[in-house]
C-alpha cells in the first residue's frame with residue numbers, strides 16, 4: 001500500500017468518518033423502499049415526488065453522507081492539519097444532516113412541502129457547520145497536492161448546488177417567489193452531479209487508486225487540467241447565455257469526464273499487485289458508467305428534439321440519472337468503503353498497540369474486517385440492481401423486483417460495514433483492557 005504524502009499524525013478519531021459510513025447504506029435502503037412502495041408511478045416522470053425523494057436519499061443520504069465522512073478523514077491526512085472543531089463539528093453535522101435529509105425526503109414523498117421549512121434550516125446549518133471549518137483550512141496553503149486542488153473545486157460546487165437546492169425548496173414551501181427559478185433546476189443537478197460528485201471522486205481517486213490498488217500515480221498535469229475543465233465549463237453553463245458557448249461548455253464537461261474515466265481505467269489495468277481485487281471492479285463499473293453517462297448527456301443536450309415522444313425523453317433523462325448516480329457515484333463509493341473501512345480499522349488498532357508488539361500480532365488482519373466473499377457478492381448484487389433499474393425504467397416492468405434487489409444491495413453493504421465496525425470495537429476493547437493491565 002502506497003502511503004507517501006500522508007500524515008497519519010493528524011488522523012481523526014475513527015468514530016468521525018465511521019458514523020457517516022455506517023449511516024449511508026440505510027439511507028440507500030430507504031430509497032429502495034420508496035421505489036418498492038411507489039412502483040406504479042415512480043418512473044412516470046422525472047418530477048414524480050417518489051423519484052425526487054429517492055434521488056435525494058441517494059444523492060444526499062448516501063453519496064453526500066459518505067463524502068462528508070470521507071472529507072473529515074482525508075483532508076486532515078492529506079493536508080497534515082486537523083479540521084477545526086473535530087468530533088463536535090462531525091457530530092453536529094451528522095445529526096443535522098440526517099434530520100434535514102429525512103424532513104426533505106418525507107416532504108417530497110408526501111408532497112407535504114411545509115416540511116421544507118424544517119428541512120431548509122436543518123440542511124443549511126449542516127452544510128454551514130461543515131463548510132466553514134473546512135473552508136478555513138482549504139483557503140490556506142496546505143499539503144495534499146492534486147487531491148486537495150480538485151477537492152477545493154468540489155466544495156465550491158457543493159456550495160452552489162446546495163444553494164440552488166435550498167432556493168428550489170423554499171419555492172416549494174411557498175417561502176420564496178422568484179421569476180428566475182425555472183433555470184435553476186438543471187443548474188442544481190448539474191453542480192450537484194457534474195460538480196460536487198465528479199470533482200470529489202476525481203480528487204479522492206488521485207490518492208486512493210494508486211494507494212489501495214498500487215497503480216502508477218495520475219499525471220500531475222492531467223490531475224489539474226481535468227477538474228479545471230469541469231469547473232470552468234459549469235461556470236460557463238451558469239453565467240453565459242450564448243448557445244454556442246453553452247454547447248462548447250457541455251462538450252468540454254463531457255470530454256473531461258470521459259478522459260478522466262479512460263485514464264483511470266488504464267491506470268487500474270496497470271496495477272502492480274496482480275491478485276484479483278473485487279473492489280477494483282467497482283471502479284471499473286463506476287468509470288464505465290461515467291463514460292456512458294457523459295455520452296448520454298451529450299445526446300440529451302444536442303439532440304433533444306429527436307426524441308420520438310416526451311415519454312421516451314423522460315425515460316432517457318431518468319436512465320441517464322440512474323447511470324450517473326447509481327452506476328457511477330454509488331459504485332465507486334461502495335468500492336472505496338470496502339477498502340477504507342478495513343484499512344482505518346487496522347490502522348487505528350495498530351496505533352493502539354505501538355507499545356506492545358505481542359498484542360500487535362493478535363490483531364485481526366485487514367481481510368478479516370471485510371472478508372473477500374462480501375465484496376464479491378456486493379458486486380454481483382449491485383451490477384444486477386443497476387441492469388434491472390435500467391430495464392424497469394425503459395419497460396416500466398419488474399419495478400417491485402428492482403426495489404427488493406436494491407434493498408438487498410444496500411442492506412448487504414450496511415451489514416458488511418456494521419460487522420467490520422463491531423470487530424473493530426471488540427478488538428479495541430480487548431487492546432484497551434490489555435494496555436490497562
Ligand code: HEM
Pocket residue numbers: 046047048051052055056059060064104123124161162164165166168169172185188189192193196197321
Ligand atoms: C440542501 C440540499 C438539497 C436540496 C434542498 C435540494 C432540493 C431539490 C429540489 C427542491 C428539487 C426539485 C426541483 C424541482 O422540482 O423543480 C431537486 C431536484 C434535484 N436535486 Fe436536489 N437538493 C439538494 C441537494 C442535492 C444534491 C447534493 C444533489 C446531487 C448531488 C441533488 C440532486 C438533485 C437532482 C438530480 C434533482 C432532479 C431530480 C429529478 O429530476 O427527479 N440535490 N433538489
